[in-house]
Amino acid sequence: MTAMDDQGILGLVELLRTAGLSVPVGNLVSFVEAVGIAGGDLRSIYWCGRATLTHSPIDIEVYDRVYRHWILGTEIGLTEMVASIPESLVVDDDGVTNDEQPESSDVETSDSTVLRFSRTETLRSMDFAELDADERSEVDRLIADMRLNAMTRLSRRRRPSKRASGVPDLRRTVRESLRTGGEPINRRTLQRTRVARRVVIIADISGSMASYSRSLIRYAHAAVSARSQVEAFALGTRLTRLTRELDTRDPDKALQRASDSVADWSGGTRLGEGLRQFNDQWGTKGMARGSIVVILSDGWDRGEPEQLAIEMARLSRVAHRILWVNPLKASDGYAPLARGMAAALPFVDEFIEGHSLASLDRLSSILSGNSSRPVRSMVTSTPEEVTR
Amino acid sequence: MSFATPASVSDVESGLAAHGYLADEGLATAIFLAMSMGRPLLLEGEPGVGKTEVAKSLSALTGGELLRLQCYEGLDASQALYEWDYPRQLLHLRAAEAAGTISSDVAAVENELYSERFLVRRPLLDAISDRHAVAPVLLIDELDRADDEFEAFLLEVLADNAVTIPELGTFRATVPPIVIITSNRTRDVHDALKRRCLYHWVEHPDLEREIAIVQSRVPDASELLSRQVSRLVAELRTIGLFKPPGVAETIDWVMALSALGRTELDSASVDASLGAVVKYREDAERVRAHGIDALVDSATTPTK
Numbered sequence: 001m002t003a004m005d006d007q008g009i010l011g012l013v014e015l016l017r018t019a020g021l022s023v024p025v026g027n028l029v030s031f032v033e034a035v036g037i038a039g040g041d042l043r044s045i046y047w048c049g050r051a052t053l054t055h056s057p058i059d060i061e062v063y064d065r066v067y068r069h070w071i072l073g074t075e076i077g078l079t080e081m082v083a084s085i086p087e088s089l090v091v092d093d094d095g096v097t098n099d100e101q102p103e104s105s106d107v108e109t110s111d112s113t114v115l116r117f118s119r120t121e122t123l124r125s126m127d128f129a130e131l132d133a134d135e136r137s138e139v140d141r142l143i144a145d146m147r148l149n150a151m152t153r154l155s156r157r158r159r160p161s162k163r164a165s166g167v168p169d170l171r172r173t174v175r176e177s178l179r180t181g182g183e184p185i186n187r188r189t190l191q192r193t194r195v196a197r198r199v200v201i202i203a204d205i206s207g208s209m210a211s212y213s214r215s216l217i218r219y220a221h222a223a224v225s226a227r228s229q230v231e232a233f234a235l236g237t238r239l240t241r242l243t244r245e246l247d248t249r250d251p252d253k254a255l256q257r258a259s260d261s262v263a264d265w266s267g268g269t270r271l272g273e274g275l276r277q278f279n280d281q282w283g284t285k286g287m288a289r290g291s292i293v294v295i296l297s298d299g300w301d302r303g304e305p306e307q308l309a310i311e312m313a314r315l316s317r318v319a320h321r322i323l324w325v326n327p328l329k330a331s332d333g334y335a336p337l338a339r340g341m342a343a344a345l346p347f348v349d350e351f352i353e354g355h356s357l358a359s360l361d362r363l364s365s366i367l368s369g370n371s372s373r374p375v376r377s378m379v380t381s382t383p384e385e386v387t388r
Numbered sequence: 389m390s391f392a393t394p395a396s397v398s399d400v401e402s403g404l405a406a407h408g409y410l411a412d413e414g415l416a417t418a419i420f421l422a423m424s425m426g427r428p429l430l431l432e433g434e435p436g437v438g439k440t441e442v443a444k445s446l447s448a449l450t451g452g453e454l455l456r457l458q459c460y461e462g463l464d465a466s467q468a469l470y471e472w473d474y475p476r477q478l479l480h481l482r483a484a485e486a487a488g489t490i491s492s493d494v495a496a497v498e499n500e501l502y503s504e505r506f507l508v509r510r511p512l513l514d515a516i517s518d519r520h521a522v523a524p525v526l527l528i529d530e531l532d533r534a535d536d537e538f539e540a541f542l543l544e545v546l547a548d549n550a551v552t553i554p555e556l557g558t559f560r561a562t563v564p565p566i567v568i569i570t571s572n573r574t575r576d577v578h579d580a581l582k583r584r585c586l587y588h589w590v591e592h593p594d595l596e597r598e599i600a601i602v603q604s605r606v607p608d609a610s611e612l613l614s615r616q617v618s619r620l621v622a623e624l625r626t627i628g629l630f631k632p633p634g635v636a637e638t639i640d641w642v643m644a645l646s647a648l649g650r651t652e653l654d655s656a657s658v659d660a661s662l663g664a665v666v667k668y669r670e671d672a673e674r675v676r677a678h679g680i681d682a683l684v685d686s687a688t689t690p691t692k
Contacts (some may be wrong), residue, residue: 007551024583026583027583030427033425033587034421034425036399037420037421037424037425038417038420038421039396043413044397044629047397047413047414047417047418048417048421049419050414050418050587050588051414051418051586051587051588052421052587054587055430055579055582055583056432056576056588056589057432057589060589068617071587076521094549155461155462156460157461157463157464158460158461158536170475171466171472171474173474174474174477174478174501176497177478177481178494178497178501179494181485181490182481182482182484182485182490182497184478189511241520243576244576251675260539269443278629282574285435285572285573285574285628286532286533286572286574287574310670314630327689361412369524
């Protein structure tokens, strides 16, 4: 291994970092070590780099492009890739609100408190699509305070129990029997713990749904920062997973990134196709199994309603509950006439509005299992729409 | 020939091939590096591409014992690492009492009970025990099924290749195991664990490789049958099934047809044995709607 080689492969790592791949020093050291072992020809370097520097299929895509650039000097648009990585430093929404308030805030403290209170009350029922910038940041702040407590299920994990009945806890029983001369007088038991069900949010990000999905994704972000088990996906003409972006970064940027990745933006939503991608890649493999799936969409589907029905059926076979959030439902005289909506409704357990803070609250209480209003009433009352 | 430290990537490739696993260059490099650098290898990929088989073939190649830990929800230290044999402990106490040999000293009784003879070794502890002359192959299968807490625990064990049992002291591996971790990506494995592992995404093999794999796995089947089935399966992967068949299904299907005494494909036996390769009712319907005759025709007509 010559110094020249080292320089060269460090150049590759530098390019990878520019392209947005995170390469911790530890992995860099492994890479150099691996190349030292496997040999410094280009093929070995390629495979060594893949084994040590990438951690997912997405990483491999980036890696392949960068590697081609490194070897051939092909133009790959590094800057474009950089732009798709959200920056972690963003202007805090609260800051924006404060800037726009009068500077003499000391004097008006009591006033603004009262004002803020009443504003919150009005905001609660306001439609997300009708908010101005100030109201929006206020709503975002309120959403950030919302907490999601998903309904629980029995876990396979066991913990010591105080009850007399249950699975015997031999470990503690034997331990305690030592005190009584080997006689297991105090029999100890175990009980199963409960864990929160996973919540999977699939949000339609097409034009008409944008402001609603933005709020729902913010809501998911609050849940992720509260360490609940939440997965989030954006659905346009294709499906984009947002969970990792929500983990640490700004949710608006994550949404922005998702909408950037949608190529034919004006093409509208293909619900059936998007759900098929979800089912194939994530859902039926385990992510949707036993979890609560929340779908946000107006049900306008450019694809075939039959496909949507098939995919909804698949999803309903693995999911614990399917919640459909349709902001249009809030408007007077709404009936689920959109073909996609009608096709999906038979598989939906709860059908709710989700257009305002108040309805997000309702979503929270349904997720926590505190309130239940079966959608069946809606379906049976309008059978002709459903069968259309 | 000792395979504890293979000399080159092609050694690994040919060695695995001799034991019926045809790895491509990327996988062979990853395995070679995992063995030379002593790092765990994380394998991801579609179900049925042969992630688990890697560990089995590697164990056959090195002669190291295969220790398998199947992950599931709620997996904890007592099932992964060690557990005390409680029924035997209780029995021992009663027997000692009946024989009147039980000591009145609690500490002495305790020492007796928590000695190695009452220790049940689970795969992780077994992998780092000192009974192995050749490095064992530790397969941690479907890690994504275990909960996060288990990952943190696994990380700790793998970092040091050592386990401390409070009652007995520290166990340390004399020959560190070769660790293969597989995941189906139903959830993301933690970054901390990924950083310590080498990573390889296992792809579906190309047609020629798949035919070679089938032939090495089902040597009894006719070459013609292996070739035709592989081509038909490749075709099935393109018609949008819920669960596109993997290599495992191709092998199963060739075995099934071969067991039925077929030496080449025909529509009737494809229809009858479709269950070996397509596991959803909807998928079977789709294949039939697509036309089994047409599929068989295109698979049996040499077009190249």
